[in-house]
Amino acid sequence: MKSLLVLFSYHHKNTEKIARVFAEVLDAQIKTPQQISPEELQEYNLIGFGSGIYGAKHHEDLLNLADALPQVTNKKAFIFSTSALMGKAKVAEDHSLLREKLQSKGYMIVDEFACKGFNTNSFMKYFGGMNKGRPNAEDLKHAEEFAQNLKQNL
Numbered sequence: 331m332k333s334l335l336v337l338f339s340y341h342h343k344n345t346e347k348i349a350r351v352f353a354e355v356l357d358a359q360i361k362t363p364q365q366i367s368p369e370e371l372q373e374y375n376l377i378g379f380g381s382g383i384y385g386a387k388h389h390e391d392l393l394n395l396a397d398a399l400p401q402v403t404n405k406k407a408f409i410f411s412t413s414a415l416m417g418k419a420k421v422a423e424d425h426s427l428l429r430e431k432l433q434s435k436g437y438m439i440v441d442e443f444a445c446k447g448f449n450t451n452s453f454m455k456y457f458g459g460m461n462k463g464r465p466n467a468e469d470l471k472h473a474e475e476f477a478q479n480l481k482q483n484l
Contacts (some may be wrong), residue, residue: 331484333358334374336366338381338389344412344447345382347465348473352378352410355477363395371399376406376440376484379428382447383413388428396431406484407437412447412465440484443476445469 333356339346346360353360356376371377379396381389388411409425409432421444429439446464465473 331356331375331481332373333376333378334366334371335360335378335380336363336371336392336395337361337378338363338391341382344465345380345410347470348410348412348443348445349378349380351470351473352477355474356481363391366395368395368399371405372402376408376480377437378408378410379432380410380443383411383424386424388425393428393431396428396435399432399435399437402436404438405436406440407432408441408443408480409439410443412445414447414449416444416446441476441480443473445472 335349335353335356335358337346337349337360339349349360352358356378358376358378379388379392381392384390387393409428411421411424413420413424421442424444425442429442432439446469
């Protein structure tokens, strides 16, 4: 199975830490939205799309790539993120825009992953941030289990 992770992670590299675990398990390359052309994605059987969450959605560069993707038929994809706040409903909401864009292009979302990430945005920087040390070893273990499940089930 040829896999690719399309990642935008720049602030504290929280999401990149998760992506590196996925990449190891799935034997996947990691590229930024700027490093890949939408047509190139046709070469892959499984594509993970991830970034930190900014204003309750994935990074604009990832969303713009999703808009530029050509139509496909049932290409397998998964979504991942790190953010300051968690909860099933919160993650579903945070992932909804990217999920809708990918599904409208014919992508089949096989699973989604999210965990807390260190956050020093806005006023949080004055208080030392929140979720310091996240993603932590337990988060990385959950990421590895997630990727193993993907690998076994696809």
